[in-house]
Amino acid sequence: MAPILTDNGLPWLSIVFALPAVGAAALMLIGHDALNRRLALIVSLAAFLCSFPLLSGFDRGRHAFQFVRLHAWIPQLHVNYAVGVDGVSLSMLLLVTGFMPLCVVAAWRMAEGGGTACMTCLLALESALIGCLVALDFVLLALCWMGLLAPLAFLIALCDDEDDHGGRFFRADFRSLAAARFFFFGLAGSIPLLLAGVVLARESGTFFIPAIMGRSYGAGLQVWVFAAVVFACSQRLPLPPLRGWFPPALSAAPTAAAIALAVLAPLPGLYGLLRLASITPDACQRFSGALMWLGAIGLLLGGFRALGAALAGEGPKSLVAGFAPAWMGLAVLGVFSGTRLGQEGAMFAVPAQGLAAAGLLLCGRATESGGGRLSSRPLASVRANSRAIGRVLTFFFALAGAAVPGTGLFPAVLATLAAILGVEPTLAFAALPGLMLLAVALCLGVAGKSGFRSGEVWNPDSRELAILVPLALALLVMGLAPQTVLDFTRPALDALAQALPDSP
């Protein structure tokens, strides 16, 4: 069995997991929009604050699941309530709890569907996302994995921050179709995960993931489980060929949901891929090459999409719809390189692209002072219709998304390319065009022709600066001092790398 450290103190992990769900239930009972917005912000901030004891209590020197809590849940099915974190999932959990208050603020004023429905969905989504990262029982994992589909789908379908009255009918139909596609693809990806868990439980006699990780399985079984988990995680990331749902969903989603889709929803997918090596090492070894090519193709396709969006003068959401999956493709390259360096690159790529994507989306969705109509306009237009600080921020996030040195994505690119060069040099050359396309797309997008100058000017107020500046600073810290992030993840990644046969 994989090592675990049980927690006998205050159950901070369970509190962080349950608090948003309890908050969501409370919001439904209260039903007062203005009050619910404030309550949602308080709950999301409280969840973020409650994750600090986990940060301070985490033993960075041990590669074990920590803060583990195990309680009987459904004894008849041998299913337990089991939660715990390692370095990788803790860093992702901090990302989720840190971003959710931003999403709540981004959803503060919506053209449609704001208030109770939106905030309830956001909090339920947060709980489900946290559950995906901390669950140590396969049934609990599947419950949370599928449980985030409904809140996100309703956010896309019912809420909108586009104030475009002329296209109201078209846009509502487009949103509902995008939400339905997201829901369908999400469930189609989740059921194989559940089946894989049931199969593994039958072999190992338990749904407890650390116990499942500690056993060896037959080659045939490993292949089926590997295929099922990769299918589920690829849909979530998203990777080709299961990414058709992503661009329309991102375009249709309000900014808060777009941040969740682009930044937070892929995290469980990446974590699942990282953990897969511990369960199906032989299958990982056998198919890692194919998956690395899949990552490279994802990177290339994302680059093309981002370039197309930039050339067509589409808004930040369309740009993010291209570059977010592209960086996920890079992350997959790193994960399946089988090296610690590659996995560290993957761990950097995900939060860094998330910070850049969130920054771009929030710049595009400028709130009351700048003009809520900018989110569908080109990034260059956002830049052109902004005051100095707004222009600087827009430029910065665009360049960060292009992995300019000094920003968070640059170490990710360096580490991943260095890892791939040592494993499969051809892939490194295959990945380069995608990276170049992304850089060109983002530079073109922000520095290109603005198309027009509207009378409205975005002058970021203190609230917007309070959100955007920390995001920019975080990107700078990640770019200039990457060790601060790696300290958390190194022990866990060491253990993951050792799980692979013949790992360097």
Next chain:
Amino acid sequence: MSALLPELALIVGALLFPAMMPFRKTAFSGAVGPACGALVLAAAILALGEEATLFSGSYALTPFSQSCKLLLTVALLAHLVAGGRPADASPRRRALRQSLLFLSVFGAMVIASATSLPVLAAALLLTGPGMVLPVFAHERTPDRKDSGNRRGTLARYLLLEGAAAVLTLFGMGCLLAQGGSAEVAAIAGAARQGGMASAWAPAGFLFALTLPLFRASLWPMQRLLPELCRETAVENAVPVVVLPGIGGLIALFRLLPCLPTGHERFTSLFFVVLGLLAVCSVALAAHALDDLKVFFARQCVGRFGWVLLTLAPLAPESVGWALYAALCSVLATLPCWLALSVIGLEHSSPRLGDLHGLARSSPVAAGLLAVSLLGLAGIPPLAGFMVTVSALIALMRAGLPFAAALAGLGAVLALVPCLRALRAVCAVKKRGSLAFVPLSVLCLAVGAALVLLQLLLGLLPAKCLDLAVAAALVL
């Protein structure tokens, strides 16, 4: 005698409706139905933990029978709360229909408690038509063509019901002959000990299941269900689809112990194939449907299919899981019918397009409908998800991984019709679609209680599974 409270309450209710005829024009006449339903439910809750053997051992009250009675009364209450439109029906017919319904539910309770096979068979035969026939007595349209359609549907229903009844009686006769006793427990004992070695025993067992499976409208008998639903007023859909289905499942569970030893594998495969056909074919057929009654009826049949899948291992605990799955399936379907019956007040035959914009015009009704649809699709944290998990585990334990994969595929396909309905609910209101849909306080309370129960059973199923497995062991 406290154990018989549900039955007594049903008889009282059946007599009450004709007795209330002189008061039909008073203000509280519309409250009689829900009040009776609440009374029966309270009686069922009080009798839940009771065990007794009455009438010289011919009527046994066990945890299983009391649980089934609770399930029946929940469904009955939901139907009564959804109500009908008294102005559309002759008061005398309405009173007669309600009395017959109460007596039919009483008959379903007898199925759960009867220890003698002939009594069980008689109750099974009498309950179905008692639930469905009064629906056809409801004169909704004076159109001659509609009346002709209804008579044709009735004739086809009676023909199929009669054929299923004949097969069931034949099967029960075989079991009786092979078991050497009229008592269900004795027949089950003979089956367990290998005393039913003749080839007629397993054949008789399968024939005996014909009528219960027909009542649950499982494939291929479910072809009749759309026609039944088309001819039925939307507020009467529960007696047509759900109550006979529950009665059929109760009969199925009662007859399961009579399975002769040595034929478990074949029977398991039979249930799995039937369950898969229900889940997958229903999901596929619902894609093109526009009539909401037929749409939800097919979803209900799909949920009953999951109950059969959980029976795959045919172990005592798997019967307990199947009981739990039956409870969850009923709880998932009832809010749909509740919401639909409220919508049916505006449109007598609601279609998918009528739901456009419901999320904006009536958020509460839309919320109830949305949660119900998600429960039908098996989305967590509602109880349907646990049914899916238990079914997949059961199929794996039965050594049928391919069936588990097909069941997973069915679960994905079943989402598509639900997404169609949810899309319509979230879309912008179009001309002709529903305006504000008022939900009565009672409807809202019952709907919210059903949703809460689904959440509880989805997140904390252990206690319910314990009770279900314990009840199944006694069975």
